[in-house]
Amino acid sequence: MNKTSNGNFFEDFRVGQEFRHATPRTLTEADAALNIALYGSRFAINSSDVFAQGIGLPRAPLDDLLVFHVVIGKTVPDISLNAVANLGYAEFRWGVPVYPGDTLSAHSTVLGLRENSNKASGVVWVRSTGVNQRGEMVLDYVRWVMVHKRDPQAPVQPTVVPTTAPAVKPEDLVVPAGLSIAGYDDGAAGSSHRWEDYAPGERIDHVSGITLEDSDHMFSTRLYQNTARVHFDAFAGKNTRFGRRLAYGGHVISLMRALSFNGLANGFRVAAFNAGSHVGPTFGGDTIYAWSEVLETAPLPGRRDVGALRMRSIAAKDCPCGEWPGKGADGKYHPAVVLDLDYWVLMPRRLA
Amino acid sequence: MNKTSNGNFFEDFRVGQEFRHATPRTLTEADAALNIALYGSRFAINSSDVFAQGIGLPRAPLDDLLVFHVVIGKTVPDISLNAVANLGYAEFRWGVPVYPGDTLSAHSTVLGLRENSNKASGVVWVRSTGVNQRGEMVLDYVRWVMVHKRDPQAPVQPTVVPTTAPAVKPEDLVVPAGLSIAGYDDGAAGSSHRWEDYAPGERIDHVSGITLEDSDHMFSTRLYQNTARVHFDAFAGKNTRFGRRLAYGGHVISLMRALSFNGLANGFRVAAFNAGSHVGPTFGGDTIYAWSEVLETAPLPGRRDVGALRMRSIAAKDCPCGEWPGKGADGKYHPAVVLDLDYWVLMPRRLA
Amino acid sequence: MNKTSNGNFFEDFRVGQEFRHATPRTLTEADAALNIALYGSRFAINSSDVFAQGIGLPRAPLDDLLVFHVVIGKTVPDISLNAVANLGYAEFRWGVPVYPGDTLSAHSTVLGLRENSNKASGVVWVRSTGVNQRGEMVLDYVRWVMVHKRDPQAPVQPTVVPTTAPAVKPEDLVVPAGLSIAGYDDGAAGSSHRWEDYAPGERIDHVSGITLEDSDHMFSTRLYQNTARVHFDAFAGKNTRFGRRLAYGGHVISLMRALSFNGLANGFRVAAFNAGSHVGPTFGGDTIYAWSEVLETAPLPGRRDVGALRMRSIAAKDCPCGEWPGKGADGKYHPAVVLDLDYWVLMPRRLA
Incomplete structure (x- = not known):
């Protein structure tokens, strides 16, 4: 057998x-530390038990x-x-x-x-x-x-294409139980910009770039016990259309999120992805930059203290994002774009 | 002085x-996480406290x-x-x-x-x-x-060559105290194959390959506070017969073990090595594949719930193992082979 | 905005x-493990809770x-x-x-x-x-x-150059509260040399070298949430005077400290830096070696059990340190030198 x-x-x-x-x-705590070491994330909620306890959570999630x-x-x-x-x-x-x-x-x-x-x-x-x-x-x-x-030649099952919602509704976003924004410390979080300060159409260049090595993306996928062959096998990779290993697309998402701290430091929780695509492949040696656009701002039912921002973040490789590389009027992406993600983050509101 | x-x-x-x-x-828990991150191991017993508690252990060993x-x-x-x-x-x-x-x-x-x-x-x-x-x-x-x-020219001590046992006896294998297989969860472990399903002579190709970078093997040996010079010093490595750093042989053993999950997922504990040799050197950039042969199946004295499998696992570099690269009739190894290990793993038996 | x-x-x-x-x-414990994995440090006080408890601390700091x-x-x-x-x-x-x-x-x-x-x-x-x-x-x-x-062209503030002390005084060094050297285990620590065995002018070659990869120094700086651009961005690095990324100078300090274990194993705590400079840049692929000189030995007020050693440690790249590469009589450094650090370590004294 x-x-x-x-x-x-x-x-x-x-x-x-x-x-x-x-x-x-x-x-464990080790996964928290490795998440910082792999992407350089700086969101206070995930970095400090003291900060997390200040907003009513038992410790840093x-x-x-x-x-x-x-x-x-x-x-x-x-x-x-x-x-x-x-x-x-x-x-x-x-x-x-x-x-x-x-x-x-x-x-x-x-x-x-x-x-x-x-x-x-x-x-x-x-x-x-x-x-x-x-x-x-x-x-x-x-x-x-x-x-x-x-x-x-194998016969296949009949075609079934499911319908999926175009976006997650604000009322379906989960706010962690016990969250209390009264103790939210803007200084520790690194930004005084709150939900009210963002407006649809606003664009944010996250400025910095971070280079991804083969060692890095393999380290992360092994940590996640992700066995997808394309990431690990340089020998087999030689015979693929790319001629090499492909970085895990999720690694790019996390790098984008870490870079987005510069401009979105109070976006303390990723609550949902509405849509996302890995527009192009990323390889060891590529440097990832990112920019974002605010698509929508939404209050949350029953909450005066937290709101949601619908963001579109674009990651591009070997291309600083000051000129907003994205999707052209012809529907084609700028050749540097590797990720286009539409998602909701939660952010503290100004308390009256 | x-x-x-x-x-x-x-x-x-x-x-x-x-x-x-x-x-x-x-x-600590960090060593557990790093062990996963370095090799991609997926054995449930080392990954999940819940799984380990299900078989009577205090937490994941x-x-x-x-x-x-x-x-x-x-x-x-x-x-x-x-x-x-x-x-x-x-x-x-x-x-x-x-x-x-x-x-x-x-x-x-x-x-x-x-x-x-x-x-x-x-x-x-x-x-x-x-x-x-x-x-x-x-x-x-x-x-x-x-x-x-x-x-x-230094004088040396008289030759003494110790006798060592050709293999560890099944009765000398240590089964962790308190282990209780009744709660063993095949679904979580990833396999329904138990001890009775393996037979001497059976060969298993572990299929996947994983590429080893210099950064990876140095990271692991530093973590183990292993100071062997050949692994760390690229400058001195230039003047060795290999002209470069050598990966730690133990790194290859752990990669082989992680790859063996595909086919041996219920081999929850490495209990002994009978013999082993690092047949060839491994370097940064090599991709490791592995296959195994069941050498022997042994019940354990006084246990109806756990048995032992004596395995021979071969790791080869830049050579998928579907054709079982090993040792020829002439006693010479296939040039891709880097590890030949004879060892015992423990595996749950079918309960009556 | x-x-x-x-x-x-x-x-x-x-x-x-x-x-x-x-x-x-x-x-967390993860930072402790990663510190070992990144530099290969072997000081017992930071590696073993048992050792630390033996000298009166709650656990390994x-x-x-x-x-x-x-x-x-x-x-x-x-x-x-x-x-x-x-x-x-x-x-x-x-x-x-x-x-x-x-x-x-x-x-x-x-x-x-x-x-x-x-x-x-x-x-x-x-x-x-x-x-x-x-x-x-x-x-x-x-x-x-x-x-x-x-x-x-921007106008600047008036020049103010602060005066700083040339060295930290021994009486200002902080000995951890509760420290009790009676239980200090030389065997576990790896050395029988105590404070009395070191004399000003003594030189120690730390022998081994360790190669630093780009992946390593980026991993460490991300872990420290250090965002300095020069370390992370290989794309922008191409247009700098070095044409590439620069390793974090602190990474070299930690490598030097880890290497110094061989000769300074009982220097259990770095208590102060008196002065230090990153003499030259370090890049991925460089191999770091180190040597030290004892500058001064100082008793600590009110303590018979612990003394301080003022060390000068030099790290050099791609240059073993048996010939003590340093600063010449002309005030110029040997071209391999990358770090020159003057610091205090604490070390157990012989108990009467």
């Missing part, structure tokens, strides 16, 4: 199929994107080991905060399938959910990914 | 000589190979700072599990000595033992290593 | 100006230089984001030990300003202080740094 898994290929998936992903993981990395990493061996590309995210929403000592596990359900016209691959839509040791939802999202077929 | 140690050379060793090695080390790395690292300044090569291991057996918060220290006794015919070096056999803060054995092994002479 | 900070330029500073730096940081890295990192966005070079340190003194769980924050006051004759930059002197969550001083120092002007 063959005991080795080569992962699922497109023809192996069925709509409604459920996966319970392997290797629950207890996250783990970075929201770390939760994303761990959950998506668990899904890889079942869903995307044979992925061609990660295509998109929707209805992507964080739940209860995750603290050191919490153990995360993940499960997924197949929502849709569509073979590509070349019959070499197809698109798989899954809903994946991460939960803590109490079964509480920490992250829930729809992702679609292009997966190779094992055999181009 | 010279306060600097240049390490011991072959002519400095005496049979019966004892070493108490410096720098006890308290291992630290990876067995991490214990090996820390203990062997402590011995380097006294035993192998001037090593030419690490030649072999025998009677290599893990004791009580190690948990975050435990402090490890190590001591060694010289068992044997044999000068090489070129008089430039010789082989030193040592027995080394790692203990926790309660003096309990966590690892005990014999290692032999080729060590430079300071002066080829 | 522009929400992005480009850091302060020389003309933005005023004598007496105060900064409260952003992002307090809770340090965090490495003194880690405290330095974290505090100085916090000052960068306000003080040295636009630095040309870090010029010197004075009155640099550690206070209470820092333990896992402590939260550090930092503040600074501008002491002096002097524009350079080329009007393109100027020197800024600041006093910076790190404190723990109880407000206790953990580190206090004066640093001067050359900072770019935004606009060479």
Whole structure:
């Protein structure tokens, strides 16, 4: 009996199929420190227990994107080991905060399938959910990914393309229980700009760049127990269309988030992704820059102390973002763009 | 008085000589996370406190190979700072599990000595033992290593070649106290294959490859406070026969173990090494693949719930292992092979 | 309103100006492990809770230089984001030990300003202080740094050059409260040499070298949330006078300290820097070696058990230090020298 898994290929998936992903993981203070070491994030809420306690939390929660990395990493061996590309995210929403000592596990359900016209691959839509040791939802999202077929001749399931919401509604964003903005310390957080100070259309250049090494992105994906082959195998990488290893797209998201501190320091929680795409590949040696635009500002029902900002952040490689590289009127991206992410962050409001 | 140690050379060793090695080390949750980040290991027992508690342990124990790395690292300044090569291991057996918060220290006794015919070096056999803060054995092994002479003309001790057992007996393998397989969760562990499903002669290709960077192996050896010069000094490395730094052989063992998850996910504990050799050198940039053969299956005295598998695992560089690169009939290894390890893992049995 | 900070330029500073730096940081066991992994430090006091408890401390304190890295990192966005070079340190003194769980924050006051004759930059002197969550001083120092002007034409403040003490006095060194040398374990610490065994003028070659990769120094500076551009941005680095990224000078200090274990293993605490300069730049791929000279030995008031050694340590790149590369009679440094540091370490004395 063959005991080795080569992962699922497109023809192996069925709509409604459920996966319970392997290797629950207890996250610790070490994951918090490594998240800082890998991306240089400076948000006070994830850096200081004292700051977090000042806003009513038991201690510093783990970075929201770390939760994303761990959950998506668990899904890889079942869903995307044979992925061609990660295509998109929707209805992507964080739940209860995750603290050191919490153990995360993940499960997924197949929502849709569509073979590509070349019959070499197809698109798989899954809903994946991460939960803590109490079964509480920490992250829930729809992702679609292009997966190779094992055999181009293999028959496939009927096409099902699920409908996903164009954006997460403000009223569906989760504000951590017990959060109390009265003790929010702008000085420690590094900014006096609050929710009221941002307006739709405003653009922010996050200025700095950070170079990504092969060693860095492999370190992060191993930490997340993400086994996607394209990131780890330089030998096999030589024979791909890129001729080399590909950095994990999530690494770029975290770098963008860390860079966004300069301008968004009070955006203390990533609450949801509305949509996102990895526009181009990133490789070891690339330097990542980022800029953002405020798409929308939304109050939250029942809260006078916290509001939501809908941001669009663009990351570009080897291209400082003072001239706002993005998507042209022709629908084509500036060649330096590697990430285009539409997401909600929570930010303190001015208290009356 | 010279306060600097240049390490011991072959002519400095005496049979019966004892070493108490410096720098006890308290291992923490951070070492657990870094072990995952360095190798991408996915064994549930070392990843999840919930999983470990489900089988009767207080929390997730630290990876067995991490214990090996820390203990062997402590011995380097006294035993192998001037090593030419690490030649072999025998009677290599893990004791009580190690948990975050435990402090490890190590001591060694010289068992044997044999000068090489070129008089430039010789082989030193040592027995080394790692203990926790309660003096309990966590690892005990014999290692032999080729060590430079300071002066080829120096007189040496009489040759003593110790006898070592060809393999660790199943009855000498340590099963962690309190282990209870009734709560073992195959789904979380990632495999439904248990001890009964493996048969001698069965071969398993672990499929994936992982590229090792210079940054990675230096990071790991520094973490283990292993000071062996060949790993750290690129400047001196230029003048060696390899013309560069050499990766720590233990790094390759841990990569092999991590890769073996695909096919051996329920092999939850490395209990002993019977024999092992670092067949060839590994350098930054090499991609490691691995395959394994089941050599023997052994029940354990007094246990119906856990059995032992004697495995032979081969790691090869820049060579996927679908064609089982190994040792030919002529006794010569395939040129890609870098590690040949004979070891015992513990695995749950099917409960009646 | 522009929400992005480009850091302060020389003309933005005023004598007496105060900064409260952003992002307090809770340090954990992970920072202790990463400090070992980044530099290979082997001092027992920072490695073993058992050792630390043996000398009266609650547990292993965090490495003194880690405290330095974290505090100085916090000052960068306000003080040295636009630095040309870090010029010197004075009155640099550690206070209470820092333990896992402590939260550090930092503040600074501008002491002096002097524009350079080329009007393109100027020197800024600041006093910076790190404190723990109880407000206790953990580190206090004066640093001067050359900072770019935004606009060479901009008017500047009057020149004020502060006077700093040439050295920290032994009586001002902080011995951790509760320290009791009676239980100091030389064997665990790795040396039988105590304070009495060192004499002014004695030189120690620390022998080993360690190669620094770009990945390593970026990992460390991100961990310290140090945002200095010169370290992270390989793209912008191409257009600098070096044509590449520059390693963080503090990384070299920590490598020197780790290397100094071989000869100074009982120098358990770095208590003060008297003076220090980063003599030359270090880049990824350089191999760091170090040697030291004992400048002075000083008893400490009221203590028979601990004394202070004033050391001068030199780090050199790609140059083993057996021939003591340093500063020539002409005042010029050997071209391999990258660091010249004058500092105090505490060491146990022989008990009567």
